[in-house]
Amino acid sequence: MPRALQAALLHWLAAVFLLSCHAASRADLPDTVARIKPSIVAIGSYQRMRAPQFEFSGTGFAVGDGSLVVTNAHVVARSLNEVRLETWVALAPSPGRNEGEIIEATVLNVDKEHDLALLKLSRTKLPALKLGDVARLREGQRLGMTGFPIGNVLGVFPATHTMLVAALAPIAIPAANGARLDARLIKRLAAGSVNIVQLDGTAYPGNSGSPLYDTESGEVYAVLNMTLVKSTKESAISSPSGISYAIPVSFVHDLLQNAQK
Secondary structure (H helix, E strand, O other), rough: OOOOHHHHHHHHHHHHHHHHHHHHHHHHHHHHHHHHHEEEEEEEEOOOOOOOOOOEEEEEEEEEEEEEEEEEEHOOOOOOOHHHEEEEEEEOOOOOOEEEEEEEEEEEEHHHHHHHHEEEEEEOOOOOOOOHHHHHOOOOEEEEEEEOOOOHHOOOOOOOEEEEEEOOOOOOOOOOOOOOHHHHHHHHHHHHHEEEEEOOOOOOOOOOEEEEEEOOOOOEEEEEEEEEEOOOHHHHHHHHOOEEEEEEEEHHHHHHHHHHH
């Protein structure tokens, strides 16, 4: 076979192989989402004598033995009305229905510095998601995210989006001058900057606490915690910035270890 023809054949075979790999990767996402969704819960407060009884706050996902749920600290930050027997709960949606099992939850541990919280379910162990190695996360990698965007309006139907890892940027940005330094920033700078995951994708209120995971393996690399807001909170819905941020799961590992002490 002539060398030119042989080279052309090899090039064609390589192109076919890459296309098939790409198609297989895309085909893996629906299967991954199907595995992820049973682990996703809506976090909110529950009070039997009010309407509605369930008040949505954000998203969470099962880890560990399935009785633990990770979410953002700001999702469970407000004080509950204990006099009226208000409690934190996780709502595990029923497929295709705007309802689900309400499971009472206790805030077990909170990391305000990294906006993470760990909840303990009173009953019902859910399929736990595997936490990935953040060191393997690369800029340009595409991740899946499943949560409840605008859940108080659209209902508790888990929705999935994909986002590109735009940058692994430091959380602590040096102040322009000494007058802008405060004790918290000084402490953070002294400890060294920590990378946060910047995402090229739009997240909405309600997505807080959503896991960002590998589209093939389903391993979780980060927890969504905020979206860049250009002006007001309302603009996050009407005119989203398309830039979101997530906390690496290395801090979730720390949260789990501290909870076991």
